[in-house]
Amino acid sequence: MELTEREVAEAAVAAGKNADEIMKMMAEHKGCETDSDGGKKASCGTAAAENDLPPEIWEKVKNHPCYSEEAHHHYARMHVAVAPACNIQCNYCNRKYDCANESRPGVVSERLTPEQAAKKVLAVASTIPQMTVLGIAGPGDPLANPEKTFKTFELIAKTAPDIKLCLSTNGLTLPDHVDTIAKYNVDHVTITVNMVDPEVGAKIYPWIFYKHKRYTGLDGAKILTERQMQGLEMLTERGILSKINSVMIPGINDKHLVEVNKAVKSRGAFLHNIMPLISAAEHGTVFGLTGQRGPTAQELKKLQDSCEGEMNMMRHCRQCRADAVGLLGEDRSAEFTTEKIMEMDVNYDLATRQAYQAKVEEERNAVAGAKASELQILAGVESEIKILAAVATKGSGRINEHFGHASEFQIYELSTAKGAHFIGHRRVDLYCQGGYGEEDALETVIRAIKDCHAVFVAKIGGCPKNTLKEAGIEPIDEFAHEFIEKSAITYFKRYLEGVKDGSIIHVEKGDAEIRPGEVAVDVVEAAE
Ligand code: CLF
Ligand code: SF4
Numbered sequence: 001m002e003l004t005e006r007e008v009a010e011a012a013v014a015a016g017k018n019a020d021e022i023m024k025m026m027a028e029h030k031g032c033e034t035d036s037d038g039g040k041k042a043s044c045g046t047a048a049a050e051n052d053l054p055p056e057i058w059e060k061v062k063n064h065p066c067y068s069e070e071a072h073h074h075y076a077r078m079h080v081a082v083a084p085a086c087n088i089q090c091n092y093c094n095r096k097y098d099c100a101n102e103s104r105p106g107v108v109s110e111r112l113t114p115e116q117a118a119k120k121v122l123a124v125a126s127t128i129p130q131m132t133v134l135g136i137a138g139p140g141d142p143l144a145n146p147e148k149t150f151k152t153f154e155l156i157a158k159t160a161p162d163i164k165l166c167l168s169t170n171g172l173t174l175p176d177h178v179d180t181i182a183k184y185n186v187d188h189v190t191i192t193v194n195m196v197d198p199e200v201g202a203k204i205y206p207w208i209f210y211k212h213k214r215y216t217g218l219d220g221a222k223i224l225t226e227r228q229m230q231g232l233e234m235l236t237e238r239g240i241l242s243k244i245n246s247v248m249i250p251g252i253n254d255k256h257l258v259e260v261n262k263a264v265k266s267r268g269a270f271l272h273n274i275m276p277l278i279s280a281a282e283h284g285t286v287f288g289l290t291g292q293r294g295p296t297a298q299e300l301k302k303l304q305d306s307c308e309g310e311m312n313m314m315r316h317c318r319q320c321r322a323d324a325v326g327l328l329g330e331d332r333s334a335e336f337t338t339e340k341i342m343e344m345d346v347n348y349d350l351a352t353r354q355a356y357q358a359k360v361e362e363e364r365n366a367v368a369g370a371k372a373s374e375l376q377i378l379a380g381v382e383s384e385i386k387i388l389a390a391v392a393t394k395g396s397g398r399i400n401e402h403f404g405h406a407s408e409f410q411i412y413e414l415s416t417a418k419g420a421h422f423i424g425h426r427r428v429d430l431y432c433q434g435g436y437g438e439e440d441a442l443e444t445v446i447r448a449i450k451d452c453h454a455v456f457v458a459k460i461g462g463c464p465k466n467t468l469k470e471a472g473i474e475p476i477d478e479f480a481h482e483f484i485e486k487s488a489i490t491y492f493k494r495y496l497e498g499v500k501d502g503s504i505i506h507v508e509k510g511d512a513e514i515r516p517g518e519v520a521v522d523v524v525e526a527a528e
Helices: 005-014 019-030 055-061 114-127 146-159 174-183 217-237 257-266 286-290 297-308 338-343 350-377 439-449 462-470 484-501
Strands: 076-079 131-136 164-169 186-192 207-210 213-216 241-248 271-276 387-391 408-415 419-427 454-456 474-476
Touching: 055 241, 076 114, 114 131, 114 146, 114 338, 131 146, 146 164, 146 174, 174 186, 174 217, 186 217, 207 217, 213 217, 217 241, 241 257, 241 297, 257 271, 257 297, 271 297, 297 419, 350 419, 350 484, 387 419, 387 484, 408 439, 408 484, 419 439, 419 484, 439 462, 454 484, 462 474
Parallel strands: 076 131, 131 164, 164 186, 186 241, 241 271, 387 454, 454 474
Antiparallel strands: 207 213, 387 408, 408 419
């Protein structure tokens, strides 16, 4: 009989194992499944731990905040906007904005030369020692700007060799560049794949520009999908980790993305990231102007859940901008404008970075230990009930953000089968506006987390507390600065006990709204 993860943990507890031993037993139980073709499964989950993955894969993902959900609480990435041009047109993109494949629209980027970009990387690496990954993700397509992209990688590989290199592409010219990608040790490549059927593709891509010629409709979509799949296969052959980003467009490719998931998994993709379409008339995109809506929170979750059996899903993407800096979900790009960087006295010290990262690893191990003991809290409790909880956090796996200061909430699904399971985040307006609460912002927070039963915060004022309660969301501040998962499970156990003794009446919650990013105009004009 197949044991669940929790049953393994319970058996370990019963056998008197300590937290480390429990983690190890669970990892061995999960193992890396073998594919029907006898090969190793590409991944054992974005939440995978050291024992879940082959050592060479673990080395690549362990401190990459996008490829490891667990790492994203501790490690930061940065993007440099060196690639303005694009060679296709997506109906969700307005060239005045950052690439919507990897960057939410509407945030200004500065175009950088490779030399400026290299200086910026050193400046950020000296200031944020947990910044471990440099990505090039736009504002156009990095591989439509190969000279600038690879020159940037070359400069950084020389001056900051401990930083992992990462790029994101629409895939049209990927097959032409795989050898160069391998040459510069770019270990992580994201391809945006929204379809594997040109009929679907023709509704998303009005044209592509390939070998000096413009192709429209079905012809363009056919070339694009063939090139994307060819590029993915080539990356897999060379052992380069690939992640697939897909934009979920209700009524156009939502059902089809299950097919996409199968196609990319069979070609060796490591991870699949299904993101919500960001669409609003003021973006000036085709989809924005035609009123194409994005998915709701529950529609997105349902699709991600349905693909999870096929392949591991990334659920912590922030659709970040082409000049993003910091932990996923935090925005420190304003600290590193070109003007400020040029004035900065940069002192890139590898030993300091390594010492800091050793401390990060200690914190990370403490979180893992807390997760193991979390499963002990649930030992012997059985229930079909699943609830969602929102968490205000600044990172490090702790409940350490005030309600009014949170610009996003992390969402966990609580169940007796899986414990506390990260399923995504919700962007919100700041409630606290310079010392006073903003009622309109509170309404947007409630709309964003109204599928949650509880919200965990480090601190919250009396007024928002009451409004949240009236909306059926329980504000909880008793676990301030404690580990998220352990606290959430402690609460969940209490919740189930309340349901059992009748003091709590369990009600199913409805759906919630996914908020797009801020909208601003006039950013980088992408040249063809
Ligand atoms: Fe950047 Fe992308 Fe590399 Fe990450 S982002 S190039 S893989 S380092 Fe990450 Fe940002 Fe989502 Fe991209 S959260 S948009 S998946
Ligand atoms: Fe699509 Fe290019 Fe816009 Fe990116 S920059 S969203 S690939 S059109």
